[in-house]
Each structure stands twice: as structure tokens, then as C-alpha cells.
Amino acid sequence: MAILEMKNIHKAFVGVPVLKGVDLTIQKGEVHALLGENGAGKSTLMNILTGVHLMDKGEVTFDGKDISNCSIRESENYGIAFVHQELNLFNDLRVYENIFFNKELKNPIGTLKKRLMIQKCLEVFQKLGVEIDPNAMVENLSASEKQTLEIAKAIFFDAKLLILDEPTTALSNEEIDHLFNLVENLKSEGKSFIFISHKMPEIFRLADRYTVLRNGEFVGTGNIADTNAEEVTSLMVGDAFDSSDVYQSRQLGDVILETQGLTGKAFRNIDLAVRKGEIVAFTGLQGAGASEVLQCFFGELPAFSGTLTVDGKVIKHNDIHKAMKNKVAFLPANRKENSVLPDMSLLENMYISEHTLSGLKPVINKRKERAKYAAQKESLSIKANSEEDLVISLSGGNQQKVFFARWLNTEADILLLDNPTQGIDVGAKAEIYKLILSLAEAGKTVLFNSQEIPEIMRVADRCAVFYSGEIVKVLEHQDISEHTVMLYATNAIQAVEE
Amino acid sequence: MSQNTLATKRKLNLNLGQYVYIIIFAALFLFYYIRSDGLTVSAITNILRHAAIAGILSYGMALIIITGDIDLSVGAIMCAVASFGCVFANYLTDKGVPVGLGILLTVLFCLVGGTLLGFFNGFMVGKAKLPAFIVTLATSLIFRSVAKYSATDDVTTKLLRGESANTYAMNRIETGDGIRELMSEFGKIRLFSDSMKLPILGIVFILIGIVLIYITTSTKYGKRLYAVGSNAKAAHMAGINVEWTRVSVFTIAGLLCGIAAALWLCDKGKIDPATAGVNNEMYAIAAVVLGGISMSGGKGRVIGVIFGALSYTLIDKIIIALEIKSTLINDSIKGLILLVAIMIQILGPQVKNLIASKKAKKA
Numbered sequence: 001m002a003i004l005e006m007k008n009i010h011k012a013f014v015g016v017p018v019l020k021g022v023d024l025t026i027q028k029g030e031v032h033a034l035l036g037e038n039g040a041g042k043s044t045l046m047n048i049l050t051g052v053h054l055m056d057k058g059e060v061t062f063d064g065k066d067i068s069n070c071s072i073r074e075s076e077n078y079g080i081a082f083v084h085q086e087l088n089l090f091n092d093l094r095v096y097e098n099i100f101f102n103k104e105l106k107n108p109i110g111t112l113k114k115r116l117m118i119q120k121c122l123e124v125f126q127k128l129g130v131e132i133d134p135n136a137m138v139e140n141l142s143a144s145e146k147q148t149l150e151i152a153k154a155i156f157f158d159a160k161l162l163i164l165d166e167p168t169t170a171l172s173n174e175e176i177d178h179l180f181n182l183v184e185n186l187k188s189e190g191k192s193f194i195f196i197s198h199k200m201p202e203i204f205r206l207a208d209r210y211t212v213l214r215n216g217e218f219v220g221t222g223n224i225a226d227t228n229a230e231e232v233t234s235l236m237v238g239d240a241f242d243s244s245d246v247y248q249s250r251q252l253g254d255v256i257l258e259t260q261g262l263t264g265k266a267f268r269n270i271d272l273a274v275r276k277g278e279i280v281a282f283t284g285l286q287g288a289g290a291s292e293v294l295q296c297f298f299g300e301l302p303a304f305s306g307t308l309t310v311d312g313k314v315i316k317h318n319d320i321h322k323a324m325k326n327k328v329a330f331l332p333a334n335r336k337e338n339s340v341l342p343d344m345s346l347l348e349n350m351y352i353s354e355h356t357l358s359g360l361k362p363v364i365n366k367r368k369e370r371a372k373y374a375a376q377k378e379s380l381s382i383k384a385n386s387e388e389d390l391v392i393s394l395s396g397g398n399q400q401k402v403f404f405a406r407w408l409n410t411e412a413d414i415l416l417l418d419n420p421t422q423g424i425d426v427g428a429k430a431e432i433y434k435l436i437l438s439l440a441e442a443g444k445t446v447l448f449n450s451q452e453i454p455e456i457m458r459v460a461d462r463c464a465v466f467y468s469g470e471i472v473k474v475l476e477h478q479d480i481s482e483h484t485v486m487l488y489a490t491n492a493i494q495a496v497e498e
Numbered sequence: 499m500s501q502n503t504l505a506t507k508r509k510l511n512l513n514l515g516q517y518v519y520i521i522i523f524a525a526l527f528l529f530y531y532i533r534s535d536g537l538t539v540s541a542i543t544n545i546l547r548h549a550a551i552a553g554i555l556s557y558g559m560a561l562i563i564i565t566g567d568i569d570l571s572v573g574a575i576m577c578a579v580a581s582f583g584c585v586f587a588n589y590l591t592d593k594g595v596p597v598g599l600g601i602l603l604t605v606l607f608c609l610v611g612g613t614l615l616g617f618f619n620g621f622m623v624g625k626a627k628l629p630a631f632i633v634t635l636a637t638s639l640i641f642r643s644v645a646k647y648s649a650t651d652d653v654t655t656k657l658l659r660g661e662s663a664n665t666y667a668m669n670r671i672e673t674g675d676g677i678r679e680l681m682s683e684f685g686k687i688r689l690f691s692d693s694m695k696l697p698i699l700g701i702v703f704i705l706i707g708i709v710l711i712y713i714t715t716s717t718k719y720g721k722r723l724y725a726v727g728s729n730a731k732a733a734h735m736a737g738i739n740v741e742w743t744r745v746s747v748f749t750i751a752g753l754l755c756g757i758a759a760a761l762w763l764c765d766k767g768k769i770d771p772a773t774a775g776v777n778n779e780m781y782a783i784a785a786v787v788l789g790g791i792s793m794s795g796g797k798g799r800v801i802g803v804i805f806g807a808l809s810y811t812l813i814d815k816i817i818i819a820l821e822i823k824s825t826l827i828n829d830s831i832k833g834l835i836l837l838v839a840i841m842i843q844i845l846g847p848q849v850k851n852l853i854a855s856k857k858a859k860k861a
Contacts, residue, residue, distance in 0.1 A: 300735070324737050338735045343728040343796035344721075352725050355718040356737040362717050406736065 003028040003192050004049075004161055009058035011044055018044050019055070022218045024211050026161065031183060031193040033207035033224070037236055037486075041216040042196055046163055050082045051075040063160065081154030082163045089146055091139035096121045098138055099153050124156050128182065144175035151182065155191075162186075163194045168202060169287050180206055198285050200229045200492035214238050229492035237453075237482040247437070247458060247477065252277050256445050257297070257414055262306035266292040267469045270306070274447060276413075279440045281456040281480075282449040284466030284489050290449045291333060293466075294416045297447070298330035299323040310414070324357060329412035331403055333419040333449070339403045340391060347373050347387040349402055354409045376405035380435065397428025404435065415439065417448035421455065433459050453482045467491045518842050519789045519805040522835065526812040534819040539695065540688075545811050546700025551576075551765070552781050553703050553807035554758040556789075557710055558616075558751030559782035560803045564714070565747050566727040566795025567623060567630035571615075571638035572755050573778030578641040579611040580759035580769045581649070584666035585658045587677045587763075591669055592657060600677045608760040609753060615641065616752015617745065624744030638779065645771035660768060667768035678767045685764035699761055703804075706757070710800045723747060727795025784832065785810055788839045809835070 004026040011019040019041045026032045036042050047053045049060065051072040060068045062078055070078070089098050096117050105113040105120075121134035130148050138146065147167055154162050164183075168176050183193060183206060197203055203210070204224060211221040212235040219235050253276030262270040267289035274280050282290035295301040297308065299318035308315045310326045323330070332338035341349050351369050373387050380401045384394055391402055400420065407415060417436070421429040436446050436459050450456055456463050463475045465488040473488040487493050531537055555572045562569045586607045590600040615637070622633040648654050649664045660667030668678035687698040714720035725733040726743050734740045762769060787793060788809060789802025813831050 320734070320737050321739065330735070332735050337729075337731055339732050341725050341728040341732055341736075341796070344724060348721055348724075352721060352733075352738070353736045355721065356739070359718060362719060364716055364718055364721070366716075410737075 001028050002026065003063055005059075005061045006045070006049065007059050007061075009045065009048060009060075010056045011048060011053065012056055018216045019048075020216045021058075022213060022216070023221075024218075025221070026192050026194060027209070028192055029187055029190045030208040031187060031195050031206050033195050033197065033203045033210040034213070035203070035210055035232060035236055036213035040213040040236075042213060043165075044216075045213070046082065046165070046194070046196070049075065050080055050163070076157070079158060079160035080163070081157075081159035081161070082165070083147070083150045083154065083167060084165055089138050089149065091137075093138060094134070095132055095136050095138060095141070095149060096134040098149065099134075099156055103157070120156075124152055128152055128155065129185070130182075142175070143170040144172070144178060147171065147175075147179060148182065151186075155186065159191070161192045161194065163196070165196045166198070167195075168197065168199065176202070198490055200232070200490040201494055203232075204229065212236055229490075230487070233483060233486045233490070233492055237486055249461070249477070250277055250440060252461075253443070256311055257447075258309040260307045260309075262293070262296065262303050262308055264292060264296050264301055264303045266301075267296070267466075270471060272464065272471070272474075274414075274445060276445055277440055277443050279436060279446045279448070279459055279461050281460035281463040282447065282466060283451060283453065283456060283463060283485060286451070288466035288489070289469040290464075290466045291418050294330065294418050294447060294449055295332075297323070297414075297416055298328060300330070321356065324353070324410060324412070327411065327413040328416065329353075329407035329410055329414065330416040331400075331407060331418060331420055333422055335396070335399060335403070335422065339406075340399065342390070342392045344391065345388045346382075346384055346391055346394070346402055349391045350376065350405045350409055353406050354411075357410060372409060373405070376408060380405055380408075381431070395424075395428070397424040397431065400424055400428070400432065401435075404432075408439075413443075414445045414447070417446065419449055419451070421450065421452065429455065453480070453485045456480060456485070457482075465489050517790070518839055518846075519802045519809070522788065522839055523805045523809045523812070526809050526816065526835075530812055530816050530819060533816060543696050543700065545808060545815060546703060547697035548814070549807045549811035550697075550699040550703035551758045551761055552778055552810070553785070553804065554706060554754050554761070555775075555778050556782040556785040556803050556807045557706060557800065558754035559779070560786045560789070560791055560798075560800055561710070561714075561723060561747050562630070562751050563783075563786050563791055563793060564723045564727045564795060564798065565744060566730065567744065567747075568634065568783070568793075569619065569630065569748065569751055570634040570779045571619060571641060572751065572782055573775035574638035574641040574645075575612055575615045575752060575755040576758045576762065576778065577769065577771055577775040578645040579608050579615070579756050580762045580774065581645040581666045581771050582611065583608045583759055583763055584660055584668050584769060585648075585654060587668045588658045588660060591671065591676055597675060597677060597680060601680060604677060604681075604763070605760045608763070609756040612756020612759060613749055613753045616755065617749040619752065620745035620748025623748060624741045627741075642771065649771055664772070665768060665770040668763065681764045682767050685761070699765060702757070702761060703807075706754070707800065707804045714800050719746075724796050727797075729796070781810060781832070784836045788836060790843065 002025050006024040009019050009022045022045055034042050048055045051070045054069050067078055099121055100117050105117050118134045125132055130152055132145055195207055207224050209223050212219040255273045256276040257274040259270050259272045270293055284290045292301055296303050299320045299322055350373055382401045383398050391399055421432050433455055440446055457480050461477050463480045464471045465473045465485055558572055559569055583604055587604045619634055619637055622628050623630045660669055670678055688695040690696055722738050722743050725738055726740050730740050785806035786803055789806030791798025814828055817825055817828055
């Protein structure tokens with residue numbers, strides 16, 4: 001019997017269609033994997049189900065009732081619970097206070113029935129086989145305990161369908177086992193789950209059925225038992241991306257950056273040798289460690305063991321200033337947080353990094369700085385009026401170019417770019433990738449982290465694929481394809497081999 | 499409207515908001531001028547003299563606020579340094595150190611003392627990463643209380659402390675050319691003696707202002723302060739050593755407190771640790787905000803602080819000119835002016851936007 005049926009769902013944001021007639025059917029007592037790449041429409045679909053967004057067309061039936069376009073509160077009351085990736089818990093409150101938040105049991109004069117609430121928590125925890133003290137502060141719980149608490153909270157208020165959005169990203173293997181056992185138990189009691197994950201081994205271990213979305217369209221559904229990781233990956237990525245591109249193989253120089261067994265908090269045993277003028281892409285799922293490795297090269301994150309060699313020099317006790325002196329530059333991810341100096345002009349935003357290297361000449365030569373800015377503006381084709389304008393007055397793509405200028409201005413040889421096309425439009429993206437190619441042409445070495453495989457295919461000489469902190473595969477330019485990369489990034493290879 | 503005229507119009511609007519401090523200063527000055535008929539040139543230049551000490555403390559506060567922090571201890575540092583500066587001067591006199599060397603050492607004592615206390619604040623905020631509000635609240639309590647406690651007979655002998663009880667004073671000597679007398683001579687210097695009498699304290703105040711304006715607008719270090727205040731994480735990722743920048747700015751503020759302490763001794767020759775510099779940190783914050791520097795950091799200019807500090811001195815003068823019986827009303831007027839200034843700065847652009855959007859709707 002189907003507990004949930006979503007039929008022909010359509011949704012557009014400001015005229016851009018993100019869901020084009022999607023169907024999703026969940027049976028009672030099953031774990032249903034909802035699959036698709038970033039931007040395929042999974043989150044939008046779930047947000048429509050839970051009442052966050054209104055749909056444009058379609059119908060939703062839950063437990064025999066039509067619940068199309070219900071509110072968040074209504075969907076909760078019907079028994080749909082969304083366990084978000086970034087957990088919605090109050091860290092400064094106790095466990096039982098979180099469970100009863102906004103639904104507190106009160107005495108007639110408004111005081112709380114604490115003992116009763118704690119008692120009820122314990123009952124549910126016992127039933128679920130969970131060992132959490134209802135009186136503990138949530139901030140002292142581990143990631144997996146918080147996850148469990150979210151699920152317990154949903155069960156407490158009698159959820160029939162739980163949506164788990166990438167529940168395992170922050171968990172260790174042991175904790176994942178524990179979570180999966182809990183899900184199995186609840187399943188046997190007739191609870192249903194929508195399981196959103198990018199990790200193939202987990203999907204094949206836990207899910208009963210699957211539905212795949214691609215670019216907002218329904219691609220297929222079926223039983224997990226009747227398919228394999230390879231087939232599912234093909235469904236997710238679709239036809240091979242057309243890479244009629246600008247890539248040309250270049251003459252590469254000597255090895256300029258080398259690591260041996262580099263190990264830090266979020267990455268292990270990184271062995272890599274990058275040659276002068278090479279473009280190496282790092283990719284992997286969110287949290288796979290690619291970004292952290294770049295940050296380690298720049299001295300922002302420490303390495304516990306292993307060696308990092310830049311231009312023949314072994315770097316010990318790396319820090320940002322040292323990295324910059326060794327002609328390493330880093331364009332961090334999350335531009336607004338990590339790059340933008342919102343109160344400062346374009347000119348100031350550009351020269352600030354170079355000035356930390358030339359601090360011995362303390363006075364700013366304004367004429368020279370303006371000339372440098374004009375040259376960078378010209379070569380990067382930054383669209384801006386005056387260099388005195390605030391950097392935040394520019395579009396995302398142009399801001400990013402200003403930060404390219406910031407680092408090119410330091411005359412760095414090795415450019416580390418963490419998700420350089422984040423939050424910029426398609427046209428600007430193409431420009432950024434053309435820029436990366438021309439920089440490599442000019443002898444700069446570029447290492448960039450991206451999750452957009454089509455982009456990687458267009459520029460990278462090699463692509464290092466990360467899975468949970470390790471490089472599982474380094475692909476040469478001609479071998480990079482969306483399909484192969486996804487196989488390694490989701491560790492589907494392992495699932496296929498098993 | 500063409501793009502160009504629109505751009506210039508926007509710039510004009512922006513600038514008006516930025517220069518509120520000049521408008522307020524001009525308005526206050528005009529009022530003062532009208533109320534006190536027969537205003538002499540020396541009365542005007544005296545404003546500079548009276549603004550000097552609190553104004554120099556405001557400079558330090560301005561630099562710290564630009565980096566996004568705050569310092570509640572500037573008044574207490576000035577008070578403690580000047581207090582022990584007295585003790586040190588008396589010790590030198592007692593030991594028979596030549597007067598010239600004595601003055602040099604006393605001034606040096608003030609500058610080094612202020613710098614060290616500022617460095618302590620800076621280390622706690624920058625390196626130990628403790629919140630500046632709490633650190634400087636604590637150190638202000640400590641510095642002032644040590645200065646007050648040491649003014650008792652149990653701790654400091656009368657000889658070192660100076661003449662009266664519970665205060666410090668530099669000892670006069672019979673020949674009339676001791677450290678106190680000569681420093682006081684310096685404090686009384688007026689330049690261009692005939693028509694334009696410029697008090698030396700005011701000149702030091704303006705000179706320091708010019709140096710700081712140069713540092714904040716034309717040096718790499720100055721831009722670093724704005725970068726840290728604008729977005730500390732991004733400044734760090736851009737290669738700026740945020741920790742030491744914070745330490746340095748508190749240290750500079752300490753040095754400025756030391757200069758203020760030395761000027762205090764030149765001006766008065768004695769100090770009462772229970773009252774000297776009390777609330778000065780609040781006046782400094784007010785002068786900084788009045789000068790158009792944003793409390794959230796990264797925005798504003800030091801030149802505004804000069805006008806902010808002068809405006810506050812003007813309020814004192816106006817109240818005297820109005821012949822109000824008690825000067826205790828001063829603070830409420832200062833508070834009101836601060837409220838008006840901040841309202842113009844913050845609500846002004848919002849009101850402007852509102853009007854603009856209503857116009858746009860009509861069009």
C-alpha cells in the first residue's frame with residue numbers, strides 16, 4: 001500500500017523550472033532512496049512535500065488524504081518529519097526540552113511538567129533502544145546522538161514518514177551502523193523513509209527502492225535488488241556531457257608541488273606530484289576532504305604527518321604567510337565569508353594581500369597601485385566603473401575576478417582555487433575557466449576543487465577524486481567523465497565489486 | 499536621468515551622510531559664537547587646548563573601533579600612568595637627577611608605561627582571543643584601583659606622592675626650576691603669541707591627528723586595520739596577521755594614553771586618581787561615533803574624530819556661556835547630541851531610501 005503519492009509535480013522559481021512533472025511513490029514500511037546530482041530537484045521536491053514551498057501543479061496524497069500545498073505545521077501533523085542535514089536542534093537546551101520544544105507539557109498556571117516530560121522521553125528512548133540522557137545538554141551530544149535525537153523527536157510525535165537528508169555525512173562507520181539498525185527497526189514497525197544520499201554503498205545496503213531525478217525531471221524508479229550501482233549512476237548523470245571545449249594539452253614543467261603521505265584532520269595519505277603549468281582538479285562529495293587538502297597547502301589547516309614540498313623546499317610548520325612567500329595563493333570557497341572585505345574599495349580589496357608581502361615598504365604608492373589595478377582589470381576583463389567603488393557593488397562573477405586579481409597581484413606561481421565558480425552565473429563561469437586555462441598557459445600551476453564535473457572535463461589535465469579523506473583515483477584528462485568520476489566519488493566501485 | 503548624473507547624485511548623498519560631524523561641529527560653533535558675544539581668538543584656540551587630552555584618548559579608541567574591537571580602559575591607563583609618573587618624577591627630584599634629564603625620563607616613563615599597559619590589553623584580546631569588552635573592563639578596574647590604592651600613606655611615602663592626601667603631585671622645588679615647574683612652563687606655551695595664540699597642547703593634539711590620518715589613509719598598516727574590522731576571516735585568508743594587528747592597535751592606543759598622561763602632567767602637575775579620566779572612555783567612544791566611525795568596524799575616518807572631540811569640548815564651553823548654575827547637566831546634552839548624530843547617520847539613509855522608493859513607485 002502506498003503511503004505517499006506525489007504525481008506530476010511542477011515547480012518554477014522566478015520563471016526557471018526546477019521540477020518538470022516529477023512522480024514519487026513511497027510504500028508503507030520501505031526505505032526509498034531519492035537520487036540525483038546536486039541541483040536535480042531533490043530538495044525542492046522535499047520542500048514541497050513538507051510545506052516549505054508551494055507547487056505550481058501536481059497532487060500529493062498522503063495516507064489516503066489529499067495534502068497538496070499544505071503548510072509546514074499541517075505536514076507535521078499528518079506525520080511527515082524532515083530530518084535535515086544541518087540538524088534543527090537547540091544546542092543550549094537539554095535533550096527533553098528539544099523534544100518538547102513548542103509542545104511543552106504545562107500545568108494550569110503555565111509552569112512546565114519537567115518530570116513528566118523526562119519520563120516520556122525515557123519511555124521512547126527505551127523503545128527505540130537509544131541511550132541518551134534526557135537531561136543532557138544537546139551541545140554535549142555527538143553528531144550521531146544528535147541525529148538519533150532528531151529521529152526520536154519525529155517518532156515521539158508519531159511520524160509515519162521520515163525524510164533523512166544525507167544523514168551520514170557527519171558520522172563515523174560505527175555510528176552509521178547504529179543509525180541503520182535504528183532505521184531497520186522502525187521500518188519493521190511500519191514506518192517509511194525517504195533516504196537522500198550520494199553514497200552508493202549505503203544506498204545499496206539500506207534502501208528497498210529508488211527514484212532518480214535529473215535536471216528536475218523524473219528519470220526512473222525501481223527495486224534496488226533489480227539494479228546495480230553502475231546503472232543507477234548512469235541514470236543520475238544521463239548522456240555524456242558534450243565537451244567540445246577549449247582544452248589543449250600543454251608542455252608541462254618540472255614537479256613544483258609534491259606531497260607524500262600527507263595526513264590531516266579531514267584527509268589521509270595524500271600522495272600527489274603536480275608539475276609546473278599543470279591544472280589539477282580535486283573533486284569528491286561534500287566533506288570528502290578535497291577542500292581541506294587545499295587549505296593545508298596554504299597553511300590554513302595543519303598536517304599531522306607526511307611531507308609537503310613546494311618548489312623543491314620541504315615545508316614545515318606551514319602558515320599562510322609562509323605559503324604566500326613560497327608563491328602559493330589560495331582563493332577560498334564561500335566568497336562572502338572568506339574573501340570579501342565589504343567596507344573596502346575594489347582597489348583596496350585587490351592590493352591588500354600583496355601588501356602583506358611588501359610590508360617593509362610601509363607607504364602605499366597610490367599611482368602604482370592604480371596602474372596595477374588597471375592592468376588586472378584589463379586582463380581579467382573586470383566590469384566595474386571606478387576603482388573606488390565598494391567591492392560589494394559588483395556581481396558575484398566580477399567580485400571573484402577581483403579576488404583572482406588579488407592573488408595574481410602577489411605574483412604567486414601556484415594557485416589553489418576552492419570552488420571558484422561558486423554562486424556565479426553560467427557566463428561568468430565560462431570566463432573563469434577560460435581564465436584558468438590561460439593562466440596555466442602562462443606557466444602558473446592551478447589546483448582547483450570543484451564538484452561540477454562538466455567544468456572539470458573542460459579544463460583539467462588530471463582529476464583527483466576524493467572519497468572520505470583519501471584520493472581514490474587520479475584520472476587523466478581523456479578519462480575524466482561524469483560517469484567515472486561519480487563511480488569513484490560515491491565509492492560505487494566498491495559496491496560494484498562487492 | 500543619465501547614468502552619470504545619477505552616479506554623482508548618489509555620491510553626494512553618500513558624502514553628506516559621512517560628514518555629519520562637520521555639520522554638528524559647525525552648528526555647535528555657531529551657537530557658541532552667538533551666545534558669547536565678543537568671542538576672542540584666544541577663546542577659540544583654547545577649545546583646542548581643552549579638547550587635547552580627551553581627544554588623544556579618542557584617537558586610540560578610533561583605531562581600535564576601526565578594527566572592530568573596543569577599549570574601556572583608556573581613561574584608567576591615562577590615570578594610572580600619570581599617577582605613577584608623578585611618583586617617578588618625585589623620585590628623580592629626590593635623587594637629584596638634573597632637571598632636563600628628569601623631564602625626559604618622566605615623559606619616557608609615561609610613554610613606555612602606557613605602551614606596556616596597552617600591549618597587555620592587546621595580548622589578551624589578540625593572542626589569547628578574549629573578548630575586548632571584558633578584558634578592558636577588567637583592566638580598567640585594575641589600573642584605576644591600583645592608582646587609588648597607592649595614593650595612601652601605607653603604600654607610598656608622602657615624599658614620593660607629593661603634598662596632599664589621596665592624590666599625587668609633582669613636588670615643587672624652592673628655586674622654581676624643577677621638573678614640575680618646567681613641564682608646566684611647557685604646558686603654558688602659546689605659539690604665534692600676538693593675534694593667534696595657539697596652545698601647545700592643542701598643537702600636539704592636531705599633530706598626532708595628522709600623523710594618524712596619514713597612517714590610516716596612506717599606509718599598508720592603516721589599510722590592514724580596516725580590513726580586519728571589515729571582515730576578520732577574509733583578512734586572515736588574504737594573508738593579514740589578524741592576531742598581531744589586534745595586539746598592535748591596542749599597543750598604539752596605550753602609547754596614546756601615555757602621551758595624554760604626559761600632557762596631563764604638563765597641564766596640571768598633579769592628579770587625583772579617583773576623578774582623573776573617569777568616564778573618559780565613554781567620551782572617547784562618543785567622540786569616535788560622532789566622528790562617523792562605525793561601531794561594527796571597518797568604516798570611518800580619523801579626521802572625524804578630531805571634530806567629534808572638538809564638538810564635545812564646545813558643549814562644555816556653551817554650557818559655561820549659558821551661565822547654567824550647575825555643569826552637571828553637561829552629560830545629558832552630550833548624550834542628546836550623540837543620539838541625534840547617530841540617528842542622522844543610521845536613519846538618514848533609510849529615510850532617503852524610503853523617499854526614493856516612494857518616488858519610484860509614483861513614476
